[in-house]
Amino acid sequence: MDDGGWRPVKRTRTFEDVLAQIERRITEDGLTAGDRLPAERQLAEQLGVSRSSVREAMRVLETLGVVSSQVGRGPDAGAVLTSRPDSALSDLLRLHLGLASLEMREVIDTRHMIEQWAAGHAASAQADTSALAAALSGMDAAKSAEEFVEHDTAFHCAIADASGNRLIAAIMRSLRDSMRRYSVEAVQRLGDTSILRADHVRILEAIERGEAGEAARAVSEHLAHAYPSLFGH
Amino acid sequence: MDDGGWRPVKRTRTFEDVLAQIERRITEDGLTAGDRLPAERQLAEQLGVSRSSVREAMRVLETLGVVSSQVGRGPDAGAVLTSRPDSALSDLLRLHLGLASLEMREVIDTRHMIEQWAAGHAASAQADTSALAAALSGMDAAKSAEEFVEHDTAFHCAIADASGNRLIAAIMRSLRDSMRRYSVEAVQRLGDTSILRADHVRILEAIERGEAGEAARAVSEHLAHAYPSLFGH
DNA sequence: ACCACAGTATGGTCAGACCATACCGAACCA
DNA sequence: TGGTTCGGTATGGTCTGACCATACTGTGGT
Numbered sequence: 001m002d003d004g005g006w007r008p009v010k011r012t013r014t015f016e017d018v019l020a021q022i023e024r025r026i027t028e029d030g031l032t033a034g035d036r037l038p039a040e041r042q043l044a045e046q047l048g049v050s051r052s053s054v055r056e057a058m059r060v061l062e063t064l065g066v067v068s069s070q071v072g073r074g075p076d077a078g079a080v081l082t083s084r085p086d087s088a089l090s091d092l093l094r095l096h097l098g099l100a101s102l103e104m105r106e107v108i109d110t111r112h113m114i115e116q117w118a119a120g121h122a123a124s125a126q127a128d129t130s131a132l133a134a135a136l137s138g139m140d141a142a143k144s145a146e147e148f149v150e151h152d153t154a155f156h157c158a159i160a161d162a163s164g165n166r167l168i169a170a171i172m173r174s175l176r177d178s179m180r181r182y183s184v185e186a187v188q189r190l191g192d193t194s195i196l197r198a199d200h201v202r203i204l205e206a207i208e209r210g211e212a213g214e215a216a217r218a219v220s221e222h223l224a225h226a227y228p229s230l231f232g233h
Numbered sequence: 234m235d236d237g238g239w240r241p242v243k244r245t246r247t248f249e250d251v252l253a254q255i256e257r258r259i260t261e262d263g264l265t266a267g268d269r270l271p272a273e274r275q276l277a278e279q280l281g282v283s284r285s286s287v288r289e290a291m292r293v294l295e296t297l298g299v300v301s302s303q304v305g306r307g308p309d310a311g312a313v314l315t316s317r318p319d320s321a322l323s324d325l326l327r328l329h330l331g332l333a334s335l336e337m338r339e340v341i342d343t344r345h346m347i348e349q350w351a352a353g354h355a356a357s358a359q360a361d362t363s364a365l366a367a368a369l370s371g372m373d374a375a376k377s378a379e380e381f382v383e384h385d386t387a388f389h390c391a392i393a394d395a396s397g398n399r400l401i402a403a404i405m406r407s408l409r410d411s412m413r414r415y416s417v418e419a420v421q422r423l424g425d426t427s428i429l430r431a432d433h434v435r436i437l438e439a440i441e442r443g444e445a446g447e448a449a450r451a452v453s454e455h456l457a458h459a460y461p462s463l464f465g466h
Numbered sequence: 467a468c469c470a471c472a473g474t475a476t477g478g479t480c481a482g483a484c485c486a487t488a489c490c491g492a493a494c495c496a
Numbered sequence: 497t498g499g500t501t502c503g504g505t506a507t508g509g510t511c512t513g514a515c516c517a518t519a520c521t522g523t524g525g526t
Binding site: 244272273274288291302303304305306307310311312 | 474475476477478486487
Binding site for chain 2: 015023026027030031032033052055056059060061063064065066081083085088089091092093095096098099100101102106107109110113114117165166167168171
């Protein structure tokens with residue numbers, strides 16, 4: 001019955017080895033976005049594994065938003081290192097929401113946290129607000145809830161961008177992405193978007209004036225207006 | 234030269250079709266963590282594709298922390314739906330940090346934001362603090378910087394858990410995971426950890442007394458102590 | 467009741483083939 | 497000289513079929 005404390009063997013699959021090798025080359029050679037990886041067949045031969053294993057590793061890297069594969073021939077073909085964490089995060093959130101291992105409430109609370117933080121930092125940094133203003137006009141011109149949400153998303157993502165933190169901006173984009181349908185329903189339920197517009201103007205002006213506290217407060221109240229059912233207390 | 238506005242062909246790869254089918258079955262059949270997917274060969278036959286394509290789809294799902302594959306036979310074998318967003322997020326952060334498409338500063342700022350939020354909510358919720366206390370004793374007994382960081386991570390993740398938001402807790406865990414090496418170096422540079430201990434006690438007591446504002450403040454000052462070089466302003 | 471062993475379903479891996487794509491370059495005109 | 501056409505080729509995408517290691521299942525013997 002006693003295995004003597006052994007048994008930590010934890011078999012490691014071939015494609016995981018390939019992954020580790022590629023990651024090692026990335027960090028050791030200092031590769032960055034734009035650099036090309038060897039072709040699949042070449043990599044398979046170099047590492048002494050089959051092309052299938054290399055392909056599975058590529059699929060993982062692609063899922064994580066680290067490489068992008070192009071067919072054909074030439075400088076742009078093959079596996080190129082990229083930097084797209086957004087879609088990876090979106091897929092992750094969407095699937096886990098579908099699995100019911102996350103609830104919308106948790107997503108919205110997270111968004112609340114991020115937006116307050118981002119608005120405050122955007123204000124302190126006196127960030128450029130032209131993207132915010134553009135999104136605002138887009139909302140004014142919107143002819144459907146879908147279109148409105150589209151520009152609303154742009155507005156809030158622009159705040160995250162303006163905070164200067166790319167990780168937070170990426171999380172923000174994927175949060176919005178995974179709750180798009182929910183947002184559209186919320187806008188339709190709401191009917192009148194004039195309150196939201198006033199909120200947006202208040203947020204924009206607070207950021208422009210560099211008033212971090214007011215910007216955070218404005219964001220908080222805005223979310224309470226947009227999702228009244230979740231902020232009943 | 235004019236293609237008449239066409240060209241939206243966007244070839245879709247077979248494994249992406251498989252992914253869509255599986256995701257559809259998850260949402261339509263209401264599958265959740267613990268349920269089993271059909272075997273690879275079976276799935277390939279059902280969908281009329283090769284096993285390779287099914288496997289690539291599986292690899293994506295596994296990367297996103299949605300399925301876990303076990304070899305062998307029996308009820309536990311095969312592809313089982315799981316809910317492990319943590320490792321997926323960790324891999325994502327680690328690789329993008331390696332690609333220099335994210336900077337440590339951004340990770341730590343994000344952590345700062347999350348910890349303040351989580352500490353405040355844990356305090357308001359009068360959450361159970363036994364895990365926090367356990368981690369605290371672990372730090373006291375630690376004999377190396379690595380061991381100290383191990384329990385320190387447990388302490389801070391326990392705060393995130395206590396906030397009750399699984400998404401935020403998952404993000405917290407992956408943040409800590411991806412910056413483990415950095416944290417160890419920071420502790421070694423610091424040498425004396427008594428200041429950190431005092432901070433931890435202050436955080437713990439604030440949460441126990443339900444003082445959200447004090448908990449958030451304590452977390453903020455704690456991070457300034459732990460990473461003085463990043464909070465010089 | 468227990469145990470040993472063959473059977474079998476599972477994922478993991480490999481080799482080799484073929485396809486579509488898209489660039490490269492040489493041969494071919496104008 | 498200049499452009500065009502067309503075959504060559506490197507790339508990822510897909511499929512087939514095979515074999516392996518693993519771990520349960522059931523059967524038969526003790």
